[in-house]
Amino acid sequence: MSQELIQSEELTRRVISVIAASQKIEPEKITIDSTFEELGIDSLDGVTILFALENEFNINIPDEGAQGMHGVRDIVEALSKLMASNAGQPADAAAQS
Amino acid sequence: MSRRRVVITGIGVISALGRNASEFRQALQEGRCGIGPIRQLDVSSLRFQNGAEVSGYDPGQYFHDKEPDFLDRFAQFAVIAAREAVADARIEWTDALRERSAIVTGSCVGGKTTEDDGYVNLYLERKPRVNPLTIPRAMGNAGASQISMETGICGPTYTISTACSSSNHAIGQAFWMVRDGQVELALAGGSEAPFAMGNLKAWEAMRVVSPDTCRPFSKNRRGMILGEGGAMLVLEPLEAALARGATIYAEIVGFGMSSDAHHLTQPSVDGPARALRGAICDAGIAIEQIGYINAHGTGTAVNDPTEVRAIRLALGAHAERVAISSTKSMHGHALGAAGAIEAAATAFALRDGVIPPTANFTELDPQCDLDIVANTARHAEVEYALSSSFAFGGLNAVVAFRKNR
Numbered sequence: 001m002s003q004e005l006i007q008s009e010e011l012t013r014r015v016i017s018v019i020a021a022s023q024k025i026e027p028e029k030i031t032i033d034s035t036f037e038e039l040g041i042d043s044l045d046g047v048t049i050l051f052a053l054e055n056e057f058n059i060n061i062p063d064e065g066a067q068g069m070h071g072v073r074d075i076v077e078a079l080s081k082l083m084a085s086n087a088g089q090p091a092d093a094a095a096q097s
Numbered sequence: 098m099s100r101r102r103v104v105i106t107g108i109g110v111i112s113a114l115g116r117n118a119s120e121f122r123q124a125l126q127e128g129r130c131g132i133g134p135i136r137q138l139d140v141s142s143l144r145f146q147n148g149a150e151v152s153g154y155d156p157g158q159y160f161h162d163k164e165p166d167f168l169d170r171f172a173q174f175a176v177i178a179a180r181e182a183v184a185d186a187r188i189e190w191t192d193a194l195r196e197r198s199a200i201v202t203g204s205c206v207g208g209k210t211t212e213d214d215g216y217v218n219l220y221l222e223r224k225p226r227v228n229p230l231t232i233p234r235a236m237g238n239a240g241a242s243q244i245s246m247e248t249g250i251c252g253p254t255y256t257i258s259t260a261c262s263s264s265n266h267a268i269g270q271a272f273w274m275v276r277d278g279q280v281e282l283a284l285a286g287g288s289e290a291p292f293a294m295g296n297l298k299a300w301e302a303m304r305v306v307s308p309d310t311c312r313p314f315s316k317n318r319r320g321m322i323l324g325e326g327g328a329m330l331v332l333e334p335l336e337a338a339l340a341r342g343a344t345i346y347a348e349i350v351g352f353g354m355s356s357d358a359h360h361l362t363q364p365s366v367d368g369p370a371r372a373l374r375g376a377i378c379d380a381g382i383a384i385e386q387i388g389y390i391n392a393h394g395t396g397t398a399v400n401d402p403t404e405v406r407a408i409r410l411a412l413g414a415h416a417e418r419v420a421i422s423s424t425k426s427m428h429g430h431a432l433g434a435a436g437a438i439e440a441a442a443t444a445f446a447l448r449d450g451v452i453p454p455t456a457n458f459t460e461l462d463p464q465c466d467l468d469i470v471a472n473t474a475r476h477a478e479v480e481y482a483l484s485s486s487f488a489f490g491g492l493n494a495v496v497a498f499r500k501n502r
Contacts, residue, residue, distance in 0.1 A: 042363060043362065043363060044361060044363070047302060050304070063144060063304050063320075066304055
């Protein structure tokens with residue numbers, strides 16, 4: 001994982017972009033402080049966003065990491081930790097060939 | 098049309114708790130959990146490794162020559178359960194009875210292993226063609242059709258697919274047909290074989306499958322555990338059963354169904370409550386007569402407390418006095434077969450006076466603080482019981498049973 005991705009601003013921008021695309025929300029309406037509730041994101045939307053994020057960053061987000069996320073900041077922080085600790089295994093390793 | 102009383106005179110079960118109904122019944126009473134590492138396929142790329150498989154299953158013990166080629170694993174389970182139920186009921190077939198008999202089966206996903214094999218051929222191995230039996234093997238009614246051909250039953254025969262409520266809907270519809278005199282006998286239940294990689298990956302993406310085991314209503318629950326298997330019941334009018342001296346396991350007395358009209362995956366409280374009330378109302382009994390509920394109890398974070406609220410809404414103060422267990426903790430969540438497997442569990446519970454437990458229960462959840470029968474079966478003479486199925490898509494089906502006296 002390239003170092004710049006771990007940097008927060010770029011990460012935040014990409015996370016917002018993924019959420020916007022998957023939820024059909026204009027990116028301008030999403031900020032780092034937006035909560036899922038404010039954005040009208042429910043649990044099924046949540047797993048859809050996680051799927052899109054896994055594809056975007058080519059990582060696996062464990063179920064434990066997905067719990068307790070209530071807004072954009074939670075996602076950015078969780079992804080940041082995941083990438084830094086390298087706990088998110090590269091998806092390629094687990095994917096079917 | 099006069100209503101007839103409807104009784105269960107035959108039960109067949111193949112599940113993670115054994116390959117016949119008596120093994121199933123014994124395992125339930127022992128509180129034995131059939132969950133373990135998935136062995137049918139390599140699941141090392143999945144976040145979950147455990148499931149409730151039919152262990153030691155060899156199709157060659159049940160099907161001969163070309164037979165297994167025509168039947169997906171899910172349809173095989175339907176046929177095996179149906180054969181056991183029919184033999185158990187000791188039905189004396191006549192042409193007239195076959196014409197006046199019904200088969201209603203439930204399945205959520207149909208022949209997923211067959212479809213998966215076809216896709217592997219097509220997309221992975223780049224083969225230009227797939228097995229011509231893919232369509233008849235994978236179709237949801239494959240089990241019902243095969244049972245029809247084997248038994249000669251040629252009355253109403255169909256399959257219901259309402260996700261996790263499929264076989265409760267099947268049993269309910271069959272019950273109504275027998276009760277109303279549309280048929281003289283019905284074979285009702287369901288089967289499922291969801292352990293195909295594409296389907297398992299889809300469940301993984303839903304993030305509702307437990308990485309360890311299934312702990313319904315327990316505070317430390319971590320999700321559902323997928324199960325496979327099949328269960329079938331023979332239903333017939335009480336008078337006919339008595340006339341031929343049949344063994345009666347239990348009576349089916351009511352059926353209720355509803356739709357949440359709410360969300361694809363988030364359950365509501367109101368919808369399940371209306372199905373519970375519908376079954377009680379259809380049975381013409383008082384709420385206070387209910388002694389046991391075989392709950393939907395998937396063990397997910399959301400289902401269990403929502404179901405508890407639904408039970409409280411439907412049963413009022415009596416909810417605190419009803420014994421509740423989820424046998425999915427032992428046989429897993431067999432999706433479209435769940436209702437049928439749990440109907441068998443409920444019928445045995447009433448007949449034997451033994452309520453099967455919720456296995457793997459370790460910690461009381463204040464949000465699920467009803468009388469959860471935990472870990473050890475409870476001896477209790479119960480007259481009326483309910484068995485609930487609440488499906489994705491918000492489709493709810495509840496069957497009401499009465500102890501045979």
